[in-house]
Amino acid sequence: MNRTPLALLSAALLFALPLAGQAQQGPAQQGGTKPPARPPVAQPGQRLAPISLQGRYLAARVGEQDHDYDAAADQMDQALALTPLDPELIYAVFRLRMYAGRIDSAAELAPAVLSTRPGDGFANLVMAIEAIKKGNYKAAEQQLTRIGSENQLGALREYVMAWLKAGDKDYAAARSYLARLKPASGERAEAPALVIAAQIDEMAGDKDAAEAKYRRAISIDRNGLRTTISVAEGLRRLGKDAEAREILKTYGTRYSDSVVMDGLMGPNAPMPKPPTPASGIAEILFDIGGILASDPRNQRQDLALIFYQLATALKPEQDFAWLMIAGLYEQFHQIPKAVAALGRIGPTSPLYWQARLRTAALDAQEDKFDQAVARLRTLVAEKPDRIDAALTLADLLRSKDRFADAVAAYDTAISRLGKPDERHWQIYFGRGIALERTKNWPKAEADMKKALELSPEQPYVLNYLGYSWIDQGIHLQEGMKMLERATELRPDDGAITDSVGWAYYRLGQYEKAVEWLERATEQKGDDSTITDHLGDAYWHVGRRREARFQWERALHQNPDKDRLPIIQDKIANGLNPSNDKPTVYEKAADTKQGG
Known part of the structure; x- marks a missing residue:
């Protein structure tokens, strides 16, 4: 048999894009094969040899694994230029162009794909879409009848056929298809x-x-x-x-x-x-994308991306699809592509506001904090009757420890609420945290109580308020009841479990503290604060070697910078009054003596 250059590549290097409906195997499923190394990068003054066919494959494979389909498609296009008649290569390039949303260029390769794979679902579907765009509905219908067993249209195929019949003005046939479903x-x-x-x-x-x-x-x-x-x-x-x-x-x-x-x-x-048939079928393709994207195992997002892009190929103003494309790219950590997709949503769209809010949030993810804040301040001023931009701004500022600015933004959001209801508990909770961090406890406490008034069983509010009371040595019994209730509501939440353990620590009940803090480390073992707390509790019950072991662990779990010297001091000198938290009773006694 005549073997092409592609067929001669090692099986481990083959670029195998999944068929429609199939999940792609990862390295573990491929016998533990490691992902291919990235192609070499030229150093200043260094010239690299031209990249070979195999090199292009490797580069494309890396791009595909990173969900950078544009880069992968570029590499495969260059590989195709080296062996333009290889059917396997043509098929791989076709698939990558689909993933990259290059529907028109994928359609150019579809006839070549169909010459060796006549029942291929996506090749026939792309040809059908091209025919629909030209108003040739009979040709589109013929393409759809050739789709093989990997057909992803499912029951929705009847709706597609109804639209095609309507496009040919055969409304009786169109209604007949609709009646079937x-x-x-x-x-x-x-x-x-x-x-x-x-x-x-x-x-x-x-x-x-x-x-x-x-x-x-x-x-x-x-x-x-x-x-x-x-x-x-x-x-x-x-x-x-x-x-x-x-x-x-x-x-x-x-x-x-x-x-x-x-x-x-x-x-x-x-x-x-x-x-039109184009706009109607675009909606159906969008719905198929939604079905695929909702796969609970998260194994069909790539296929969902293709269907969303097919929807926009037929209806460029399908803004729901652009919003979902942006969401998928965000999942893939391809933030610039997500921002570009959101940029396709225009000012007259009902999703325009949402797209702008999301763009600001993506800016923050990309460490473009000032740009994100500027976008959000513009939105806050633009719609004085809306709370979402002010709330997004407040949450962003709080996440960056800009607590005073966050309080001001929360104030704006709350001033626009009207009559608050249960769903608004988070706003008061967020402002309460920011107020507590600015040392304004009376107002913070009032906001926490308001959050509980709106939603009495919110475990995170119960946890925060209950611990804050105990930490200050007030309302000890009520605070502990709140913490215990929070753990009943979220028994597997390591942060809440840690709060209970640390509350017992502050009450001087060290054996109970150890019990709860050990449970917290089982639930959230990579948290420096929890590990540090467990070390402190071990020290007080005489388990000093274990205490130092936990502090060593905490030191390597990315603690806050201000905690580093304290942890290092504990490792060197053990607990002492300069690095230990007193019990609430000791704190109260010190306060009285100082007064």
Whole structure:
């Protein structure tokens, strides 16, 4: 048999992208094979030899493992230039272009892929999408009938076929396909199915039928954002502008902290585009992506990314898809790509505000703190009736120990609340923490109590307030009850378990402290503070060799810089009044003597 250059590569180096629906094996599943080394980088003044075919493969493999599909696709494109007729290489390049969202360039290779893999799902699907974009619905239908056993469209294929028939103005056939999947009344899928049917009625010119279906859809799914937008857009196209705006306004009021509807309700909002097979099928591809992304084992995110990108190839303004693409890139730690995806969401989109908030948060992840703060301050000023930007700013400032600034941002958010309800406990809790760190305990305590008033069983508030009381030597019995209740609610939370142990330590009950702190280290063994606490407790019960062992461990667990000299002092000299926390009783006695 004639073996191509690709086939001659070692099996361990083959770039094997998964077939649709298959999870890719990692190194452990491949017999423990280590990931390939990254290609060498030239040092100043050094010239490297041209990268070989194998080198391109290795570089692409590294890019794929890092979810940097653009870099991987670039490397594979260059490999293809070296062996342009290799069918396995063509197939690998096609797949990587799909992952990178280069749908048009993937389509250029699809015929070559189909010449050796006629039933390949993605190659046929890409060809169908190209035909849909050109309005050639019969050709698209033919491509879809060739999809083999790896078909990812599943039951939703009937909806795709319905749209294609509608594109050819065969509305009877379109409705026949819809009837095959008609959900029972009250099923979760009934509303989106009604929206599709209404849109096809619109295309057919049956305005009364479309209007009735739109009304039915919104009556059974008033909480669905996509249903709300689709129905409002449909009613606007049918001349029911006032009613459409009222639907959007009602949703925006009900979910004021989730999505801004201003872009769709404004006086200059453009008339929604009429439904087309391209826009309708884009929605179905988006839904398939959502099904794949929700895989509880997180093994199908890459395939989800492809379907979201296919949706945007058919409908570039599919902003829900761009938002999900950004989310996946964030999971993949490809933050610049996530920001770029969010940048595709325009000012008239109901997701524009959310995209800008998310972009600021991503800036913070990339250590662009000042830029993130500047973006958020702009948003805070831009919408004085909203709390989300102020709250995001407050949380960010608190995470960077800018506690006074955080308090000011929380003040802004709380001033915009109106009547707080249970979901707002986190705002008071966050401000309470920031106030405590600025030494303003009376106000901090009031906020903690307010958080518990709104949500009485919040374990993190119970933990923080209960420990704070014990640490100050006040409300000892009530504080310990709060801590015990927090551990009942979160029995496996090492931080809360540590609080109970450290509270017993501050009460001088060292044996109990050891018991709880040992449990905390089992739950969260890599936490320097917990390890340090356990060492202190061991010292007080006479287990001094074990105490020093724990302090040594704490020293290598990235403690806060201000804790380093204290831990080192404990290792060298043991506990003494200069490095030990007194019991609350000793602290109280010292306070009285000092007074």
